[in-house]
Amino acid sequence: MATATATSQPLRFPSQSLSLSSKLPLSSAFSVSLHPRRATSRSRSLLVFISAGLDAKPTVLVAEKLGDAGLSLLKDFANVDCSYNLTTEELCTKISLCDALIVRSGTKVTREVFESSSGRLKVVGRAGVGIDNVDLAAATEHGCLVVNAPTANTVAAAEHGIALLAAMARNVAQADASVKAGKWQRNKYVGVSLVGKTLAVLGFGKVGSEVARRAKGLGMNVIAHDPYAPADRARAIGVELVSFDDAIASADFISLHMPLTAATSKMLNDDTFAKMKKGVRIVNVARGGVIDEDALVRALDSGIVAQAALDVFTEEPPPKDSKLILHELVTATPHLGASTMEAQEGVAIEIAEAVVGALKGELAATAVNAPMVPSEVLSELKPFVDLAEKLGRLAVQLVAGGSGVKTVKVAYATSRAPDDLDTRLLRAMITKGLIEPISSVFVNLVNADFTAKQRGLRITEERVLLDGSPENPLEFIQVQIANVESRFASAISDSGEINVEGRVKDGIPHLTKVGSFDVDVSLEGSIILCRQVDQPGMIGKVGSVLGEENVNVSFMSVGRIAPRKQAVMAIGVDEQPSKESLKKIGDIPAVEEFVFLKL
Ligand SMILES: NC(=O)c1ccc[n+]([C@@H]2O[C@H](COP(=O)([O-])OP(=O)(O)OC[C@H]3O[C@@H](n4cnc5c(N)ncnc54)[C@H](O)[C@@H]3O)[C@@H](O)[C@H]2O)c1
Numbered sequence: 326m327a328t329a330t331a332t333s334q335p336l337r338f339p340s341q342s343l344s345l346s347s348k349l350p351l352s353s354a355f356s357v358s359l360h361p362r363r364a365t366s367r368s369r370s371l372l373v374f375i376s377a378g379l380d381a382k383p384t385v386l387v388a389e390k391l392g393d394a395g396l397s398l399l400k401d402f403a404n405v406d407c408s409y410n411l412t413t414e415e416l417c418t419k420i421s422l423c424d425a426l427i428v429r430s431g432t433k434v435t436r437e438v439f440e441s442s443s444g445r446l447k448v449v450g451r452a453g454v455g456i457d458n459v460d461l462a463a464a465t466e467h468g469c470l471v472v473n474a475p476t477a478n479t480v481a482a483a484e485h486g487i488a489l490l491a492a493m494a495r496n497v498a499q500a501d502a503s504v505k506a507g508k509w510q511r512n513k514y515v516g517v518s519l520v521g522k523t524l525a526v527l528g529f530g531k532v533g534s535e536v537a538r539r540a541k542g543l544g545m546n547v548i549a550h551d552p553y554a555p556a557d558r559a560r561a562i563g564v565e566l567v568s569f570d571d572a573i574a575s576a577d578f579i580s581l582h583m584p585l586t587a588a589t590s591k592m593l594n595d596d597t598f599a600k601m602k603k604g605v606r607i608v609n610v611a612r613g614g615v616i617d618e619d620a621l622v623r624a625l626d627s628g629i630v631a632q633a634a635l636d637v638f639t640e641e642p643p644p645k646d647s648k649l650i651l652h653e654l655v656t657a658t659p660h661l662g663a664s665t666m667e668a669q670e671g672v673a674i675e676i677a678e679a680v681v682g683a684l685k686g687e688l689a690a691t692a693v694n695a696p697m698v699p700s701e702v703l704s705e706l707k708p709f710v711d712l713a714e715k716l717g718r719l720a721v722q723l724v725a726g727g728s729g730v731k732t733v734k735v736a737y738a739t740s741r742a743p744d745d746l747d748t749r750l751l752r753a754m755i756t757k758g759l760i761e762p763i764s765s766v767f768v769n770l771v772n773a774d775f776t777a778k779q780r781g782l783r784i785t786e787e788r789v790l791l792d793g794s795p796e797n798p799l800e801f802i803q804v805q806i807a808n809v810e811s812r813f814a815s816a817i818s819d820s821g822e823i824n825v826e827g828r829v830k831d832g833i834p835h836l837t838k839v840g841s842f843d844v845d846v847s848l849e850g851s852i853i854l855c856r857q858v859d860q861p862g863m864i865g866k867v868g869s870v871l872g873e874e875n876v877n878v879s880f881m882s883v884g885r886i887a888p889r890k891q892a893v894m895a896i897g898v899d900e901q902p903s904k905e906s907l908k909k910i911g912d913i914p915a916v917e918e919f920v921f922l923k924l
């Protein structure tokens with residue numbers, strides 16, 4: 326069961342003045358719904374997942390050149406500011422006015438950028454694959470979704486890899502420079518053939534497998550190393566997956582196609598060059614950082630590596646006096662792998678769609694720092710997601726001032742198999758409901774677990790398995806806050822926790838239990854909870870106080886232990902009653918305690 330935990334400061338709550346408190350042990354009762362549910366169905370957008378809700382047209386900063394088709398998609402939805410070649414300082418200044426930022430590999434999106442956005446930045450779109458230029462941890466901490474465009478430049482990168490492979494083998498770049506310098510050096514630029522040679526593809530993902538496919542067409546013997554690639558995918562294109570050591574020891578050519586991560590950083594170094602076949606040729610269209618560039622210069626000088634063709638560098642652009650770039654055995658291009666007209670149009674559309682979708686609150690299929698939730702699961706869970714947030718909001722508002730919330734228990738009652746219910750979204754929304762009413766922090770699917778942990782909030786989840794038809798993903802959700810006092814004593818269940826439960830009825834979330842009392846009130850507008858001695862006329866008395874102030878009552882429900890004993894009345898209201906009206910409700914002699922809760 327997933328748990329968000331931490332041990333630091335508990336959440337603290339401001340004291341509330343508008344509740345009468347008493348401590349009566351109350352048991353569970355039956356409920357009486359007095360009004361049918363209003364027919365209005367709030368079509369809440371999925372914005373809660375990602376964004377804070379955008380009232381005005383969002384602003385998207387495009388910090389590197391993007392294809393026209395993508396730009397026009399963005400312009401249909403947002404104000405678009407295309408500002409290229411910004412300094413870090415300029416980016417940090419502009420970002421506080423932007424809801425989304427789109428970059429390629431040339432812009433470093435650092436922690437400072439997220440901090441400077443003061444919470445406004447909701448989405449970073451990386452128009453390409455590699456996200457090593459985006460500080461993902463900082464993005465997540467700031468609740469900022471990062472999306473990329475992982476597919477549109479695959480073929481372009483693979484074609485560039487093959488172009489470099491062939492150009493290197495036949496000294497195309499060096500010979501071209503020589504001819505242009507007025508020379509005719511036919512003996513100097515004798516090359517090597519590709520046919521029959523062994524190519525080791527390191528990183529057998531999208532680009533790596535396209536390179537392998539093309540190299541097979543050139544008559545090469547292709548092997549690959551990728552600890553995570555399925556062998557059958559390799560076999561399907563006639564490639565054998567081998568260990569890293571076997572790959573580098575037997576290759577005449579090595580082509581690099583893995584992401585830059587802590588594990589792949591400087592994968593090719595003095596030790597690994599020493600294990601390679603003498604005279605090996607290396608192509609890198611992945612990331613410069615996967616090679617120790619100083620070690621590569623040494624390997625070129627010693628003859629272990631005969632040639633290298635490089636599109637990517639640790640520092641881009643590389644220093645003008647870089648020994649590697651100036652080496653006569655090196656062919657270099659300025660990170661051109663994705664730079665074809667076709668790929669750039671494709672990437673621009675892919676990233677624009679992802680960013681617009683994310684700004685609309687949809688969960689992007691290419692999200693890098695948020696769980697992927699398939700759209701069918703999402704639409705099925707949507708009303709429960711709404712319910713989850715509202716239960717969190719209600720539960721936290723029931724906590725008495727000065728209490729510290731540390732432990733929240735969530736139970737999901739379902740007749741579905743345990744692996745058929747994805748609770749990450751629900752947990753995130755409960756966390757949002759628990760934290761947002763009492764802090765200035767904005768919580769979403771991206772930062773929910775992080776924020777809970779940072780605030781010392783431990784959320785444990787359990788599934789209650791029910792018999793019956795698994796037509797609905799959930800029957801009810803229960804949220805309990807342990808070890809706290811409540812401003813509404815009746816919200817404490819027999820087991821001592823603040824307890825609220827809810828269900829979805831006809832697509833609308835309902836509160837169905839408070840403490841040990843059954844109630845039934847649709848979770849729209851706000852709620853007044855009242856404990857009273859059950860007696861005739863109570864509904865009329867409370868209703869007329871609210872009516873005098875023109876506060877519309879949407880729903881009323883009474884849960885009671887037994888006739889004429891304690892009862893809890895839940896009243897849904899469209900407007901917030903004044904303090905005076907709430908005081909008048911509290912002054913009704915039969916009312917023992919009440920609380921006003923905002924949804
Ligand atoms: N030069 C360019 O313009 C350009 C263009 C596109 C992609 N790229 C870069 O190419 C690389 C691959 O892109 P992709 O779209 O194929 O990504 P991908 O995610 O589809 O493939 C990467 C593969 O690397 C594998 N891998 C991870 N760790 C590894 C390790 N230690 N050893 C071997 N394999 C490992 C993964 O399992 C995965 O299969 C990325 O670094 C990307 O940034 C560069």
Ligand SMILES: O=C(O)[C@H](O)COP(=O)(O)O
Pocket residue numbers: 429430431452453454455456478660661662663664
């Ligand atoms: O990771 C990528 O997609 C490539 O390196 C392309 O980056 P670019 O969009 O900056 O050319």
